[in-house]
Amino acid sequence: MTQPAPDSPPTTPLDRPWLVLGAGGHGRVVADLLLALRASVLGFLDPGLAPGEPVGLGLVCLGDDGCLTDPRYAPGAVYVANGIGSLPGQAAPRRQAFARLAESGHLCPPLIHPMACLAHQVAVGDGAQVMAGAVLQTGARIGHGSIVNTGARVDHDCRIGAHVHLAPGVVLSGAVGVGEGAHLGTGCAVIQTITIGAGAVVAAGATVRRDLPPGTTFHPAKGTPEP
Structure with a gap:
């Protein structure tokens, strides 16, 4: 068949x-x-x-x-x-x-670098940008205006909101959710099924093992969210 x-x-x-x-x-x-x-x-x-x-x-x-x-x-x-x-x-x-x-009517389509790797059944919103070396696995969804920066990896079924920045080298395991306007710093990692709230900031090099509420900042040296 x-x-x-x-x-x-x-x-x-x-x-x-x-x-x-x-x-x-x-x-x-x-x-x-x-x-x-x-x-x-x-x-x-x-x-x-x-x-x-x-x-x-x-x-x-x-x-x-x-x-x-x-x-x-x-x-x-x-x-x-x-x-x-x-x-x-x-x-x-x-x-x-x-x-x-x-x-003004100039809203641009998504930008996909030719050296990015996008699986089938991936969605990238208007104005979003996927840079060189980035990997988006099947089922990933990138919201409008977001940046998937150099070498970032977004695994299967992740949901990335609008105006998010995944800095260079970020790694998201499967089914991670990232809320609108969040910033994930260079080289941070998020384990599977974690939710990062809107406007949250994850510092460079952090490993996130639990959900982060909206608007919080996560410092790897301190290990706990801050208001």
């Missing part, structure tokens, strides 16, 4: 050129991801740089996000990638950029 083909993993569309909002470190990583996909990248939008100022990767700043009112960069003419990064306690600028892009 012939079995139906499993759902294919998501991909990044290349049918129109891209702009990158934000020319800092994360923005340049996002631009490099797009170039690795052989996408057409027009340049960066950043209010801190002068138009025409070189950024790197052979690209320049085109202006600030006011450029999105230019008919050349209208919704339907370009995609815009959110190049604003996210740090513990400093996630608001990225979330606000996501909201501005959505309001």
Whole structure:
């Protein structure tokens, strides 16, 4: 008996050129991801740089996000990638950029690096970014605007909320849940079926063996959540 083909993993569309909002470190990583996909990248939008100022990767700043009112960069003419990064306690600028892009009609599709490994039946929300070396196993769900950073591993049936940052090297065992806006620091590990609440912060290198309430911070040296 012939079995139906499993759902294919998501991909990044290349049918129109891209702009990158934000020319800092994360923005340049996002631009490099797009170039690795052989996408057409027009340049960066950043209010801190002068138009025409070189950024790197052979690209320049085109202006600030006011450029999105230019008919050349209208919704339907370009995609815009959110190049604003996210740090513990400093996630608001990225979330606000996501909201501005959505309001202007420029909400971007997910970005999937060609060196990421995505299983079948994986879902990645709008504006989410999956970086080089990341692994998403079957049944994983990544919420909109989230970052699965370099080399992070998300095992089967994990549920990652919106605007989450899984920093480089994070390891999530099967069926872990991560609430909206949480930040998991570099190299931390979470054992299977654990739930991490919305807005929680897990410090770099921690191993999480029990559920974390929303809004708490977990320090590996102390071993207990803090208010």
